[in-house]
Amino acid sequence: MELNQSALNTEKIETEKNAKDIWKECLSIIKENVPYITYNTWFLPIKPHELENNTLKIFVPNNFFIEWIEEHYNTLINKTVNQVLGPEGKLVYIVYEENDPFEELKQPTSEKKPESAAVVEEKKSEFESFLNPRYTFENFIKGEGNQLARAAALAVADNPGQTSFNPLFIYGGVGLGKTHLMHAIGNKILEKDSNKKVIYLSSDAFTVEFVEAIQSDRVNEFSAFYKSMDTLIIDDIQFLVGKEKTLDLFFQIFNTLHQSGKQIVLSSDKPPKELKGLNERLISRFSWGLTADIQPPDFETRVAILKNKSESFGLELSNDIYEYIAHNITSNIRELEGCLIKLLATSSLNSKEIDFNLVKKIVKEVSTNKQVSISIDYITKVVCDYFKVDENKVREKNRKKEIVLARQIAMYLSKVLTKSSLKTIGLHFGGRDHSTVIHAYNTMELLIEKDGNVKEIIESLKNKIEMSAA
Structure with missing residues (x-):
């Protein structure tokens, strides 16, 4: 058995080596046909997986890569694969996360003698990056709203200054994770090379330092310092x-760094073109690289953030509490964190157990939306949880008895407990017509009147939902 397993492992490594050789040949052709930065940005991060029946499978960092490559380089890719593998050759993309699944198979390209701890510590003490070590990619929760920004940030951190994402301009509302991503970029760059000069600062801090430099006649020294950076990260650029x-x-610092192939990372509450009062030459330069927005996190992402933060705070809460907070604090990650911190503080200082009543009180205090409202999505979730059915099923054309009942009760409660129009309610249930909602409402009214069991279920669900908004 051990011999067979060994043979299988050997065969797998040989397959990977073949795939590696084939992809290396492909890359040599691609490199001759695209600009250097394009090659570094879109093709160098791709890793070979396996070669099977003339089909080369390759790992790409995310779906954004696939869409971009197919839109801009599809012809080149097809010609290259046909040239290397023949007319029957095919290429298959597989999305992977930032960890390379075949990292252990790589051989180091060069050996570097480690410096003594004393030397490294001395070098670090000469320069302050102002990075918060708590903000890393590992504890940044990925969601639909931040997928592009996170993927671009990882690409920049892996290869600063050598991708077309320069500058990387991240924009979005307050408390959505822009600052976290920027610190994560700097931390990862220094993790890979502690000798890099990486600095993070807010635009306000940059302005204050500049004013002080004018007052002390050190403007040239100030300018030279920032022009010497390997990576410059400035938060809230709108305040300039x-x-x-x-x-x-x-502007001068930006030009010097960009021309030297150094990485620039900026953030703002708006995209460059919407920064009124900013001159055209800077708007143009801010748009040279990639502009990526961060949207408010969806429900699942909010729950994941709460669980992640709770773990770091040493808190263990029920799923109902996580979901209640996530349903009622919807637009701001800082508010989610603030809610947990206040829960922990109130519980510790007053020796109170964290129960549902305390959670509701704290949510009302923390949330900028003081009127905690009942949503159709929340009603659907409560009803589907009760009947143990998939939420997606009630939105599909499914005629199973338990699905139909759950759908009709959810529609009924949506009409009773929200101010949503019949059309809006119908749209939440797979784009159904308003007449379907009326039918569901009338059906439930009759059942409540005739069937005591149904009446009890609906009353119980109604009470649970209303309690969440109390």
Whole structure:
């Protein structure tokens, strides 16, 4: 048995080596046909997986890569694969996360003698990056709303200054994770090479330092310092608007760093073109690289953030509590964290157990939306949880008895407990017509009148839902 397993492992490694050789040949052709930065950005991160029946399977970091490559380089890819594998050759993309599944098969390209701990510590003490070590990619929760920004940030951290994402301009509302991503970029760059000069600062801090440099006649020294960075990370760039002298100097620093192939990462509450008062030359430069937005997290992402933060705080809460908080704090990650911190503080200082009543009180205090409302999505979830059916099933054309009952009760409660129109309710249940909602409502009214069991179920569900908004 051990011999067979060994043979299988050997065969697998040989397959991977073949795939590696084939992809290496493909890359040599691609490299000759695209600009250097394009090659570094879109093709170098791709890893070979296996070669099977003339089909080369390759790992790509995310779906965004696949869409971009197919849109811009599909012809080149097809010609290259046919040239290397023949007319029957095929290419298959497989999405992987930031960890390379075949990292252990790689051989180091060069050996570097480790410096003594004393030397490394001395070098670090010469320069302060102002990065928060708690903000890493590992504890940044990925969701639909931040997928592009996170993928671009990882690409930049892996290869700073050498991708077409320069500058990387991240924008979005308050408390959505922009600052976390920016620190994660800096931390990962330093993790790979502690000798890199990476600095993070807010635009306000940059302005204050500049004013102090003017007052002490050190403007040239100030400018030279920032021009010497390997990676410059500036948060909330919108606060530089209107500060003409600061913007002029920043323009010079930006140009020097960009021309030297150094990485620039910026954030704002709006995309470059919407920053009123910013001159055209800076808007143009901010748009040279990639502009990526971060949207408010969806429900599942909010729950994941709460669980992740709870674990780091040493809190263990029920799923009902996580879901209640996630349903009622919807637009801001900082509010989610603030809610957990206040729960922990209130519980510890007053020796109170964290129960549902305390959670509701804290949510009302923390949430910027003081009127906690009942949503159709929440009603659907409560009903589907009760009947133990998949939420997606009630939105599909499914005629199973238990699915139909759950759907009709959810529609009924949506009409009773929300101010949503019949059309809006219908749209939440697979785009159904308003007449379907009326039929569901009338059916439930009759059943409540005739069937005591149904009446009891609906009353119980109604009470649970209403309690969540109390």
